[in-house]
Amino acid sequence: MSDPTRIRAQLGPDGRTTVRVLMSHEMESGQRKEANGRLVPAWHIQLVTVKLNDRPVLSAHWGPSVSKNPFLQFNLRGAKAGDRLAVAWTDNRGASRSDEVLVAG
Template sequence: MSTIRVRAQESDGIVTVRALMTHPMETGTSKDAAGDLIPPHHIDVVTADVGDTNVMTAYWGVTISRNPFFQFQFEGNKGDTLKLAWTDNQGGSDSVEATIG
């Protein structure tokens, strides 16, 4: 099951992408029930590609909230395939593809 939900819609040559990611985004400063620090666990890099072209790269850190939602725009075409992917500081990753509508 993917941790990313994405929707990409084109209007007048501009594609608007809305994405919701499921991720704990731990800062490393919170404590668990036993009082021990929870290690940092956050998304570092988010990329969006259409074919072989990167249309967006975001570098994130501990300041992004749990289960982040974000939106961005780029020039694109209806029917193209968008690939959205993330990697985190613990080596985790996920990606999803969506057809631009």
């Protein structure tokens, strides 16, 4: 199991919530070779979903070109301090992770 996803959700004075997400994942592209010349198999996050109080607000489909330990930042409207924000991802080997945080005011 991977390390917990680090999530920060801060409500700004303009009503927008800035969400920052740092996911722990090796993210192999499938193009790198080992010392013996064999390709390292692809291993990357394919789907990222974000929900605010169980309502989907973001869905992203990723491929092998995303960097190791990917960082995602976005803004959303309509969140209030204390709302629950959940981030989940699934990789191409079937592993998944889900973490949540409360929106800070």
